[in-house]
Amino acid sequence: MSLQAEQPRYKPYKGAAAGWGALRSVTHAWLDSKQPFKNLRALLQTNQHGGFDCPGCAWGDSPEDGHIKFCENGAKAVNWEATKRRVDAAFFARYSVSQLREQSDYWLEYQGRLTEPMRYDRASDHYVPVAWDAAFALIAKHLHALESPHQAEFYTSGRASNEAAFLYQLFVRAYGTNNFPDCSNMCHEASGVALGESVGVGKGTVTFADFAHADAIFVLGQNPGTNHPRMLEPLREAVKRGAQVVCFNPLKERGLERFQHPQHALEMLSNGSAPLNTAFFRPALGGDMAALRGIAKFLWQWQREAEASGAPAVFDQAFIAAHTDGLDAYLTALDASSWDSLVKQSGLSLAEIEQAARLYRNAERVIICWAMGITQHHHSVATIQEISNLQLLRGNLGRPGAGLCPVRGHSNVQGDRTMGINERPPAALLDALERRFQFQVPRLHGHNTVEAINAMLEGQAKVFIGLGGNFAQATPDSPRTHQALENCALTVQISTKLNRSHLTCGADALILPCLGRTDIDRQAGGPQAVTVEDSFSMIHASHGQLEPLSALMRSEPAIVAGIAKATLGNRPVDWDALIADYARIRELIADTLPGFEDFNRRLQHPGGFYLGNSAGARQWNTAGGKARFMANALPASLLHAKVRQSGEQPDLILQSLRSHDQYNTTIYGLDDRYRGVKGQRRVLFVNEADIRRLGYEPGQKVDLLSLWNDGVERRVQGFTLLAFDIPPGQAAAYYPETNPLVPLDSIGAGSHTPTSKFIAIKLAASRGDAAIRLAQG
Numbered sequence: 001m002s003l004q005a006e007q008p009r010y011k012p013y014k015g016a017a018a019g020w021g022a023l024r025s026v027t028h029a030w031l032d033s034k035q036p037f038k039n040l041r042a043l044l045q046t047n048q049h050g051g052f053d054c055p056g057c058a059w060g061d062s063p064e065d066g067h068i069k070f071c072e073n074g075a076k077a078v079n080w081e082a083t084k085r086r087v088d089a090a091f092f093a094r095y096s097v098s099q100l101r102e103q104s105d106y107w108l109e110y111q112g113r114l115t116e117p118m119r120y121d122r123a124s125d126h127y128v129p130v131a132w133d134a135a136f137a138l139i140a141k142h143l144h145a146l147e148s149p150h151q152a153e154f155y156t157s158g159r160a161s162n163e164a165a166f167l168y169q170l171f172v173r174a175y176g177t178n179n180f181p182d183c184s185n186m187c188h189e190a191s192g193v194a195l196g197e198s199v200g201v202g203k204g205t206v207t208f209a210d211f212a213h214a215d216a217i218f219v220l221g222q223n224p225g226t227n228h229p230r231m232l233e234p235l236r237e238a239v240k241r242g243a244q245v246v247c248f249n250p251l252k253e254r255g256l257e258r259f260q261h262p263q264h265a266l267e268m269l270s271n272g273s274a275p276l277n278t279a280f281f282r283p284a285l286g287g288d289m290a291a292l293r294g295i296a297k298f299l300w301q302w303q304r305e306a307e308a309s310g311a312p313a314v315f316d317q318a319f320i321a322a323h324t325d326g327l328d329a330y331l332t333a334l335d336a337s338s339w340d341s342l343v344k345q346s347g348l349s350l351a352e353i354e355q356a357a358r359l360y361r362n363a364e365r366v367i368i369c370w371a372m373g374i375t376q377h378h379h380s381v382a383t384i385q386e387i388s389n390l391q392l393l394r395g396n397l398g399r400p401g402a403g404l405c406p407v408r409g410h411s412n413v414q415g416d417r418t419m420g421i422n423e424r425p426p427a428a429l430l431d432a433l434e435r436r437f438q439f440q441v442p443r444l445h446g447h448n449t450v451e452a453i454n455a456m457l458e459g460q461a462k463v464f465i466g467l468g469g470n471f472a473q474a475t476p477d478s479p480r481t482h483q484a485l486e487n488c489a490l491t492v493q494i495s496t497k498l499n500r501s502h503l504t505c506g507a508d509a510l511i512l513p514c515l516g517r518t519d520i521d522r523q524a525g526g527p528q529a530v531t532v533e534d535s536f537s538m539i540h541a542s543h544g545q546l547e548p549l550s551a552l553m554r555s556e557p558a559i560v561a562g563i564a565k566a567t568l569g570n571r572p573v574d575w576d577a578l579i580a581d582y583a584r585i586r587e588l589i590a591d592t593l594p595g596f597e598d599f600n601r602r603l604q605h606p607g608g609f610y611l612g613n614s615a616g617a618r619q620w621n622t623a624g625g626k627a628r629f630m631a632n633a634l635p636a637s638l639l640h641a642k643v644r645q646s647g648e649q650p651d652l653i654l655q656s657l658r659s660h661d662q663y664n665t666t667i668y669g670l671d672d673r674y675r676g677v678k679g680q681r682r683v684l685f686v687n688e689a690d691i692r693r694l695g696y697e698p699g700q701k702v703d704l705l706s707l708w709n710d711g712v713e714r715r716v717q718g719f720t721l722l723a724f725d726i727p728p729g730q731a732a733a734y735y736p737e738t739n740p741l742v743p744l745d746s747i748g749a750g751s752h753t754p755t756s757k758f759i760a761i762k763l764a765a766s767r768g769d770a771a772i773r774l775a776q777g
Helices: 019-032 036-043 072-081 090-094 097-101 105-110 133-147 161-177 187-201 208-212 229-240 263-269 288-309 317-323 326-338 341-346 350-361 380-393 411-420 426-436 450-459 478-486 557-567 575-580 582-592 688-695
Strands: 118-121 126-129 154-158 216-220 244-248 259-260 278-279 364-368 403-406 463-468 490-495 508-513 527-532 538-543 650-656 685-686 703-706 715-723 730-734 759-765
Touching: 090 126, 090 450, 105 538, 118 133, 118 490, 126 715, 133 490, 133 508, 133 557, 154 161, 161 411, 161 463, 161 557, 161 582, 187 380, 208 364, 216 229, 216 350, 229 244, 244 350, 244 364, 288 326, 288 341, 288 350, 317 380, 341 350, 364 380, 380 403, 411 527, 426 463, 426 582, 450 478, 463 557, 478 650, 527 582, 557 575, 575 582, 685 688, 688 715
Parallel strands: 154 463, 216 244, 216 364, 244 278, 364 403, 463 490, 490 508, 650 730, 685 715
Antiparallel strands: 118 126, 118 508, 527 538, 650 759, 685 730, 703 715, 703 759
């Protein structure tokens, strides 16, 4: 049953990001889909007006028409979804769940698209076919049997459309709970919390067009070459026109160094490339807050010098006076932060911090971008508020070419939150739902992802419904998460492809196969479009282009409506009528949510429409009506108290990351081209000096153990040590393989986001594995 035996190889990659390497990789994925010519036609419609929105990341699109608008990983996502392979009743008759559990995550998804609804038969240990109506009735039966609606968890993946998400939250609130664990809880939750407190809106303030006007773009804790490859082009253009692109990342990722544009014939033929940064800083893991505060401290020093000499001000004093509160307390915090502590915690020298500060000061318009390298730490909310503080000092909000840019992952993770997928919903949303639909909505805060896992572990939650995603593998502390799902009376997975969540079953379990972004969605009123929101608050329509593999697959809105009707009947809406024509769903959205007025008409505009951003318009929806400087204390120690209480010093601090052949938990292959890794995933990137300091040799296999004072051994086995250009004391490895190392209660303060970018680990000799050497060169 093994799909691909691991044949470990490591050879540093010499090429630029994208270019010929990307074309070869896309061609392989295209041919491997088993329907290459159909998929090629579909690919040409990716992110085009009248086509479908890429099922990959949430990066926005250039307003220019006539250009190909997909990247390497977007093409992989399309071909991965639009495969001819099927996982049907015959497949499940052939393999038991126990047999499937022995396979890799890659093997499971590679088998193809789920094509018919299935129910787990515990007696035979096989999934067996079930009719749609019977599946809906089973869900309703379990939901009705609960003592309280709060005993059910309703998870959402960021790839669900606006229409599906709106129906989902409407159904769940009519059922009676705000239990909405969501994939955003594991990624940009810290951004939403931090920016909501600082500037009054938990979204980025910039648009795609702002990148063309920025004098400097700071990129923090982000690897766009793998995670958001379409971002490489505006970075390249910024460097080309003389703007500064300043990167903060411990690893020198190829997608932050050089770029070869696949659509530039001369560059491809000459095998040329363009630089993607003008300065590169490599902070300590968790040290970004100290680095940012150091930049602000230099600005404050120069501002005082300017005041003393009569030179032009460094701060934007008019902006600060008109639009902000809290400056004095923040300046006091800057004065209280010693240079010694900032240098030590940041991992940068004082000269490097000063260089970064001068680059920031010398730019009139600055955009600051960040991703998971910033959001998945214990002090992430404070770090993001430090980003906001820095921008407020220079008035870099609410004007062209400047602002805040959290770069989202899933293609509609931002839209799902806009639609109301929020376990702590704002009162205005709940009030609007009550006015429009005339039922009393639940006001009690629900569970986020970590809280939901704990509730299932403790037997307080007994039904889990997942609208997309791979909950079992995306979450931390994997053995405990798996046990939590297995504790449930019912688990329901609404999915396009087989994954480990389907094999981590409750007492009863359903697989409900849904259409993907590439599939034509035909309902009673004809082919339907859905909508998504990108990182720049642009709302796009998405029209599937390919015939579904099976008539038994249903759209996500139709599945949600089917569950809702079976559970609630025709309240608070006529669910069937909404599914017949999704324009009716959009009319309800327009009636309920601000910014969506005249939704259906505005959607016809090529490129969609801009939802707007209050902070981008210098309107501050904070308690005081102004943007707030947040005077957070620097962490006394980057090591969590439970690590310190363990009584051991970590050998290394580990960050988890994606390979280049991966998107979130979806693994397209076993290679990582930009890092030079082939045929393997269980590798640990470590500085060679650290490998030898710890008594090992490059190529040796080790086990990784995380430190946490709770009596639980968290261990993953058989990781090959790769000598890599990484700062001393740090390590990196892929998830989900390292998710078992992240303790469930190691979360961000104020965000509950798992701290996957800061894991204190020890190394141990691998259990039962002989040491090996890798060919390097």
